[in-house]
Amino acid sequence: MNLNSNSTRKELPEVVRTPSRFRNPIGKYRLNRTTDCIGCGKCVEVCAYGVHEIKRGLVLTKNHYLCVGPDCPRPCYDECPVQALSLRKNPTFDAIGDLRWPPDLLVSTWYMAETGDVPPASLEYRVGASGGGFDRMRLALPPRQVKEEPENEEIDVGIELNRRDDNAHRIRIEVPFYGGGMSYGSVSITPMLSRIKAAAALGTFCSTGEGGYPDELKPYDDHVITQVATGLFGVREETIQRVKIVEFKYAQGAKPGLGGHLLGDKVTEGVARMREAVVGYPLFSPFPFHSVYSVEDHKKHVDWIKAINPLALVAVKVSTPTDVDMVAVGSYYAGAHIVHLDGSYGGTGAAPDIAKKNIAMPIEYAVPKVHRFLQDEGVRDRITVIASGGIRTPHDVAKIIALGADGVCTGTADLVALECVRCHNCESGRGCARGIATTDPELMELMEVEWGRRRIVNLFLAWRKELVRILKRLGMKSIRELVGRTDCLVHLDYMKR
Amino acid sequence: MPRKYVIHTKEVPNRFKAISRSGVIAWEEGCLKCAVCVKTQCVYHVYEHRSLDPRQMIDSIDNECMNCLRCVQSCPKQLIHKAINPEYKSLGDDYWTPDIISKLWYQAETGKIPVSGAGYPGPFSGPNFDSMWTDMSEIVRPTRDGIHGREYISTAVDLGTKKDHLDFKGMELVEESAPAVVAAPLPILLRVPAFGAFEQETIKGWARAASRLGTFLALPAEMNPEEAEAPQSCLIPIVSLPQAQSGQGNGHSLLVEILWSEHWRKAFERMSKSHPGALICVRVPFLKGAEERVLSVAKNGASIIHLEADFHGRSQQDETLLVRDGIRSAHLALVQEGIRDEVTLLASGGIAMAEHVAKAIICGADAVFIDFPILIALECRMCLRCKEGLSCPVEINTAPASWVASRVVNLVGAFHNQLLEVMGAMGIRDARRLRGEVGRSMFFDELDEAAFGQMGYLKEGYELE
Known part of the structure; x- marks a missing residue:
């Protein structure tokens, strides 16, 4: 198959610097300025990061969050002629995040969403602190070449989604990821539109999740994946005919084997209308599909979609049980174009803690297992493997592709770009107090679509740049070359001296 | 088939204030007395209900704060911060972790199972029972709800x-x-x-x-x-x-x-x-x-x-x-x-x-x-x-x-x-x-x-x- 197919490459969108919605963005350090300050402006002059500002003769520390602390080559606190500046850690920094998204990852993701670039120093933006999986894996990069490096444009990070020899759409996405499902109801229309508009700008897709297909998304039909989940909320023939990719959700990594649950508080009028339900009543999307108890039943499902929209690609989203390899191969034989594996540490709007921690396996195990199994079956190059569930950084993307995926789905990273702080309260009361995962009319006002679109575009442009840099270091011209290259990875726990 | 076994639970309040993970630090010095203080905008109204438990010296905002950080990020003089509560960190030990202890308190108080939003925040795996995962299957042997x-x-x-x-x-x-x-x-x-x-x-x-x-x-x-x-x-x-x-x-x-x-x-x-x-x-x-x-x-x-x-x-x-x-x-x-x-x-x-x-x-x-x-x-x-x-x-x-x-x-x-x-x-x-x-x-x-x-x-x- 010609991987660089004739479909025209899309222009990349431009980075538009998009700062935080809040007055005080959170950074790692704080600078304290005493009243001794004489307003000489030395700090403004030496700082390369735009931390200080001079306004009408008054010097202010305007952007604490941009300070790189001890990593600074010319620290203002050393150069200040009257020692009016001192550096300390921001106490709030240590109070945010968790092991999978430590404060460093949150703050660096916010930085990327603001600037479209990785942070200059002081922040660990590549790995988290979970102590296993991605966080103990490293990319093994060959010695740097002195020879002239090719221009960025020569490196292709796009992937083809239809690898079957059939009549369905030939679809190429320009980045090796698309947006995972986040339903209307779990989030409001604002983040939904931000994500889909960003996907359109980046030349990729975004899934609706299982809460129906709001009319506001219509202009972006060509970048929407509509989800058919067990609750069948808002699923109509017309919505299936509207899109190029239809996704079956069998299970979700964060709560595999359990159904979805939307708390009553979040079922507002709009959500109820979309889902054809009653305002204020909790909604359960049952587990499993009662019409599917075998791979043959599953084929019936795929055939049903193909009968309604013969050109659509069919994606099958499953979780990661021990028999995930069998499920993947079964999906291929049932006619799916994409098998989407959602690992157990994935995101959710609400799930029992016991499920998030314990049920099914992390994505890092599932991908190599499925990759090898599909290879042995001789069908690996006829199906697209998409991984999700804990992909937080461009390095996670590179690692999971090297383990055998073709691309990934993002979810939590998008929300962090929108300034999610991982307080884990998406499910309680009115929903997210920061206006992301909420349907509360007042809280929704906290965010604008255009701001959100730009933040997500910036984040993923930064990811793209990193991927290009990594591929260049590996001497590869296309991300396709990285698939299954476990020799490009080292796991620190198994490292031999 | 035996009769369905149901455990009836109902909320049973704590006798003492629970120790929470993080605390709010609010410095009053330098306060501008803004007409609309960020504290009045708290989504969870924690500042309005604020009280101090004199016996334990626990401030109610620490217990009720949901960590959305909006006040921290909006105060014009940056007078509000959050920090990890040292008392929380010192609960229990490596096995009986603060997280386990506080979730047990929650279950005993409410009878509800701990549910939260966003993905699993903990370590990849750990010793003993933490090094196993339970299985499931979406297609071959699901239980029906x-x-x-x-x-x-x-x-x-x-x-x-x-x-x-x-x-x-x-x-x-x-x-x-x-x-x-x-x-x-x-x-x-x-x-x-x-x-x-x-x-x-x-x-x-x-x-x-x-x-x-x-x-x-x-x-x-x-x-x-x-x-x-x-x-x-x-x-x-x-x-x-x-x-x-x-x-x-x-x-x-x-x-x-x-x-x-x-x-x-x-x-x-x-x-x-x-x-x-x-x-x-x-x-x-x-x-x-x-x-x-x-x-x-x-x-x-x-x-x-x-x-x-x-x-x-x-x-x-x-x-x-x-x-x-x-x-x-x-x-x-x-x-x-x-x-x-x-x-x-x-x-x-x-x-x-x-x-x-x-x-x-x-x-x-x-x-x-x-x-x-x-x-x-x-x-x-x-x-x-x-x-x-x-x-x-x-x-x-x-x-x-x-x-x-x-x-x-x-x-x-x-x-x-x-x-x-x-x-x-x-x-x-x-x-x-x-x-x-x-x-x-x-x-x-x-x-x-x-x-x-x-x-x-x-x-x-x-x-x-």
């Missing part, structure tokens, strides 16, 4: 012995060949913890909880089971050899526990005589080679064996031996001998969360004892002051029995629902079928090595990133 009650999932287990066949004399069943079992509606038994600032009143509460739940409470005979003001049938007196020889324990118990020693048979015979109707459980400490001891106890007539680890889920003797593996080897030894169904294997020590119940059963236990969770349900902070004879910061000794009972019922109710969740996901509809079912689980040691074992080689001159 077990948790929402549309399909019946039984958590009942049998304690006792089941022979592999029945004997008949003519049309009459030979009584000795009939199964000698008592049923528990769920695989969770309560046990008085090894230490704690509890009183007779607390024990009354625990006994009442066991009775309401239909399960059992194991307690040393010297704690006067007769005075627990609960049906004796829900108590398991733990009897030492001298106590057995002096004829202690009454005739109403269904279960009696004796401790393993070189002379356990003596106590066993003595108890069989004085308690002809009771099943006798032999408690075997989890030491090196415990599986052989379990096997020999089983072969010598005991129908219930209780493998006891320390309160960190390890061997009392060797810290590297984990209860997960202890249960597994004891179970496999019994299977290999062909007598697995003739004995019931109970496990205790380090069962701290609902998932440990499911995982201990997958490893091969029939049921588990929980001990410290029933103390933590009473707001215990695992500070161990009581061990040194110091006063209890949450005055467990003054807790009324009715409060104790309701808190423990809530906790076990939440555990039961979580057990249903994981069983539903695994497609297991009967807790008896979960025993030893390692096919429905995945072990870190096997998966990690298989996936990454080959990824340890770094070529000369290559850099890691």
